[in-house]
Amino acid sequence: MGQPVVQTIHRDPALFWWILLPITVVMILTGILRHYAMTLLQSTPKKADLPKIRQQRSLTRGVNLRANANVISSSSFAARKAYMVQAYQEGKFLAEPEQRGKPRPNPMSDPAAMEGMMGMMKGNMAMMIPQTLIMGWINAFFSGFVIMKLPFPLTPQFKSMLQSGVGTRDLDVRWVSSLSWYFLTLFGLQPVYNFILGSNNAANQVSQQMAMANGSGGGMMGPEQDPDKLFLSEAENLEVLEHRWILEGIEDRLVAKLAAVSV
Amino acid sequence: MTHANLLSPPSQIPPPTALALSQKAPLILSTSPTSSLPWPLSLLFSRETPESWTIHENLFLSALRTGDEASALTTLERLEARFGEHNERIVTLRGIYNEATAQGNADLEKVFDGYEKILREDATNMSIRKRRVAVLKALGRTSDAVTALTALLTNSPTDAEAWAEASELYASLAAWGQAIYCAEEVLLITPNAWSAHAHIATLHYLSSATNNTPNLVSLAMSLKHFCRAVELNDSYLRGYYGLKFVTSKLNALLSEASSTSLKRNTQDDDDVPVPSIETVKKLEELATSKLAGIVRQFKSGKKGWMGYDEAEIIAARELLDRDAKAVR
Numbered sequence: 001m002g003q004p005v006v007q008t009i010h011r012d013p014a015l016f017w018w019i020l021l022p023i024t025v026v027m028i029l030t031g032i033l034r035h036y037a038m039t040l041l042q043s044t045p046k047k048a049d050l051p052k053i054r055q056q057r058s059l060t061r062g063v064n065l066r067a068n069a070n071v072i073s074s075s076s077f078a079a080r081k082a083y084m085v086q087a088y089q090e091g092k093f094l095a096e097p098e099q100r101g102k103p104r105p106n107p108m109s110d111p112a113a114m115e116g117m118m119g120m121m122k123g124n125m126a127m128m129i130p131q132t133l134i135m136g137w138i139n140a141f142f143s144g145f146v147i148m149k150l151p152f153p154l155t156p157q158f159k160s161m162l163q164s165g166v167g168t169r170d171l172d173v174r175w176v177s178s179l180s181w182y183f184l185t186l187f188g189l190q191p192v193y194n195f196i197l198g199s200n201n202a203a204n205q206v207s208q209q210m211a212m213a214n215g216s217g218g219g220m221m222g223p224e225q226d227p228d229k230l231f232l233s234e235a236e237n238l239e240v241l242e243h244r245w246i247l248e249g250i251e252d253r254l255v256a257k258l259a260a261v262s263v
Numbered sequence: 264m265t266h267a268n269l270l271s272p273p274s275q276i277p278p279p280t281a282l283a284l285s286q287k288a289p290l291i292l293s294t295s296p297t298s299s300l301p302w303p304l305s306l307l308f309s310r311e312t313p314e315s316w317t318i319h320e321n322l323f324l325s326a327l328r329t330g331d332e333a334s335a336l337t338t339l340e341r342l343e344a345r346f347g348e349h350n351e352r353i354v355t356l357r358g359i360y361n362e363a364t365a366q367g368n369a370d371l372e373k374v375f376d377g378y379e380k381i382l383r384e385d386a387t388n389m390s391i392r393k394r395r396v397a398v399l400k401a402l403g404r405t406s407d408a409v410t411a412l413t414a415l416l417t418n419s420p421t422d423a424e425a426w427a428e429a430s431e432l433y434a435s436l437a438a439w440g441q442a443i444y445c446a447e448e449v450l451l452i453t454p455n456a457w458s459a460h461a462h463i464a465t466l467h468y469l470s471s472a473t474n475n476t477p478n479l480v481s482l483a484m485s486l487k488h489f490c491r492a493v494e495l496n497d498s499y500l501r502g503y504y505g506l507k508f509v510t511s512k513l514n515a516l517l518s519e520a521s522s523t524s525l526k527r528n529t530q531d532d533d534d535v536p537v538p539s540i541e542t543v544k545k546l547e548e549l550a551t552s553k554l555a556g557i558v559r560q561f562k563s564g565k566k567g568w569m570g571y572d573e574a575e576i577i578a579a580r581e582l583l584d585r586d587a588k589a590v591r
Binding site for chain 1: 385386387417418419420421422444447450451452454484486487488490491493494538542543545546549
């Protein structure tokens with residue numbers, strides 16, 4: 001007697017052909033369209049000019065020297081350290097030596113930074129406009145339809161996720177409404193896009209948002225950072241580095257290795 | 264020998280491989296990756312993949328190496344049609360083609376002027392800067408090439424390729440100190456490259472060999488770097504070859520020094536300690552046995568041992584033979 005009554009709803013088979021399939025197809029096509037729109041909208045990254053390249057790579061050279069200092073002899077390291085520290089402290093590699101010591105200008109006034117922000121805006125637009133349109137379309141035509149039944153039972157917590165747009169309290173959680181199907185495809189189509197467009201596609205907005213969160217803040221030489229400060233701190237790092245030569249006593253090490261192998 | 268493959272050619276292509284690669288030209292050139300249909304259809308029916316252009320680029324270089332200039336030109340024209348003549352990479356490829364087909368110095372000068380013009384427009388084109396150095400080298404103006412290269416390196420000091428080239432150029436001018444400095448820069452960028460270690464070791468050895476009095480410190484440095492190269496890659500033929508070479512030199516020097524009771528104190532205060540004669544002897548034994556092993560395995564054609572360059576094997580055998588004769 002405790003058996004819950006299995007809800008049966010007789011659905012029109014046309015629901016599948018006229019709602020479920022169109023939503024899915026439209027979502028996939030939107031993703032593909034978005035991918036190509038993003039590819040078209042992408043502005044080629046602006047080329048850095050020579051002093052900027054030099055400034056950035058000189059800093060990288062210092063970082064390399066610090067990270068791999070143990071491969072060169074102490075005299076070679078000392079010579080390099082002396083040169084690099086002095087050049088860093090004098091600001092020899094700076095792209096704009098006259099800007100030294102002055103506060104950085106507001107990034108908003110920098111045209112290059114503005115361009116980057118425009119690119120981000122474009123990306124946002126390409127995500128938001130189709131989303132709004134499709135959600136409006138679904139709301140206008142298909143709201144309130146129950147279009148499929150999941151083949152497995154679920155806990156009631158999934159009700160809000162699977163039955164948005166259907167305000168029925170007693171309906172089994174396994175029934176999925178059209179609006180919920182839209183949300184499911186919105187977030188779940190990434191593998192399909194990977195299959196169609198290759199793994200490096202710009203179709204999914206979730207990956208986009210992730211890239212945006214990570215990408216805009218990073219960059220060793222972002223416009224908001226003062227290169228002079230970076231150089232000075234790198235000079236300090238080099239100064240305090242304790243140098244150990246990896247080739248010290250290598251002959252004995254090799255002989256010991258040989259002995260260990262032959263035994 | 265590495266399998267001939269146009270997608271990822273080995274960095275050093277031996278002549279037979281290059282020939283095998285360039286012989287694929289007719290097949291690749293017979294089908295165009297871009298479609299000849301009008302615009303919307305061409306998108307659907309194109310056989311173009313990202314790889315097809317890598318293949319074209321590598322085919323171009325192989326064809327130039329083997330003197331197949333007609334195929335090279337066809338390939339280049341396809342690349343130009345696809346990416347435009349002003350693409351940075353295409354400009355460089357066009358430059359390489361012009362250099363390879365240049366007849367005499369006058370043509371090369373013309374190519375050089377072309378590079379100068381490109382660089383005046385866009386000073387950040389590093390590959391054109393490198394081509395410029397290459398032309399200067401081909402013209403025999405080594406000191407000019409060094410100047411051009413140092414200018415490149417001031418602007419881009421993280422370029423291992425450029426540092427290595429600078430090291431070679433300095434070595435060809437017998438400026439050993441500078442050559443070693445540049446080689447050390449390469450090592451700072453690629454700290455675990457055994458070939459870079461072997462290169463420094465060779466430079467140290469050469470610097471001591473050109474001096475009239477053999478320099479113990481240079482030899483010791485050379486020994487250290489060869490040891491490191493072998494430690495990083497324990498089947499590195501060149502490393503063992505160098506190790507054997509340097510240890511035999513050091514052996515002679517050290518035994519001579521001990522017999523004439525030469526003051527070692529003059530060397531001791533330097534930061535490179537001279538290794539003891541026992542260690543050197545042991546290392547020489549190690550290098551000899553390893554070299555003999557490699558040569559033997561190569562001769563017997565064992566699988567997994569065939570990756571060595573035949574010329575290097577022959578050189579190693581000769582060194583061993585010479586050694587054996589000296590013993591006899």
